[in-house]
Amino acid sequence: MKRQTFIIIFACSSFLLIFSLLLFTSRSDDQMSTKKYTTETSENALEEPEEDIIKISYDGEQFPIAETPEVSESVQQYEEQIEKHAVSYEVEDYSNLIMALMMQESEGKGEDPMQASESLCGEVGCIDEPSQSIKQGVYYFSEVLKQANDDVKLALQSYNFGNGFIAYVKENGGTYTKKLAIRYSQKMFNNLKESGNYACRTPEEAELNACYGDFNYVGEILKYFE
Structure with missing residues (x-):
């Protein structure tokens, strides 16, 4: 009787030991698998970062202004100069937008391909060298x-209107809208x-009596990113 009891106890103990070993092995395999998955996921995240694309919303559309705009070869020849000065003045994220701005100008x-004379000396014609114009x-x-x-x-429209438009917008809601651009053009x-x-250049400007600058300047520049 004692021998039978001993055998039963020994068998149960062996079973429990084997079961514990199997459970420990299974958990170790799961942990290794999870660690491997986490490592692979982290490596993939490092290898394939999400691209940060700057977009501007205008008239219900999104315009990716970090992409290369559709501009003429005459503008493209100044790309390196634009990028150099954009870095100097800490607007390198907008170098492609500045190319589109030159295209419009x-x-x-x-x-004076940037039509920058008025911002420099208050009148047209004081810049007579492209490199100075770009800078x-x-x-x-x-x-x-x-x-x-x-x-x-607001910055784009102010390049056309002058920075007086910025003060006007801050007094009227603080954010650019095309309606404010029209009202400012009418006022000026x-x-x-x-x-x-x-003088009015288009029938729309004449109808609105908004003939100062180009109240649709933002849209005219963004069209090069369509």
Whole structure:
């Protein structure tokens, strides 16, 4: 009887020992598998980071302004100069946008391809060398971007209107809208039309009596990213 009891106890003990070993092995395999998966996932995340694409919303559309715009060869020839000055003035994320800006201003033609004379000396024609134009144009864009608190659309429109538009927007809601651009154009044209320096270029401008600058300047630049 004692022998039978001993055998039963020994068998149960052996079974429990074997079961414990199997359970420990299974858990170890699961931990190794989880660790391997975590490591592989981390490595894949490092190898394939998500691309940070800067986009601007305008009239219900999204425009990827970090991509290369559709511009003329005349503008493309100045790409390196634009990038160099964009780095200097800490707006390198917007170098492609500045290329589109040049395209809208002059298509890369002339001695002042950024049309930056007025921002430098207050009148047209004081810049007669493309390299000076590009440096001044990029600098002026960086300044209006700062003044606009990184509101890119406000900065673009202010490149066309002048930085007085920034103050106007801050007094009227604080954020760029096309309606504000139209209202500012109307206001300025009404004040300056007797000077003879401003005229309506399109039927829409004439109908709205908004002939100061180009109130659709933002849209005109973003079209190069379509």
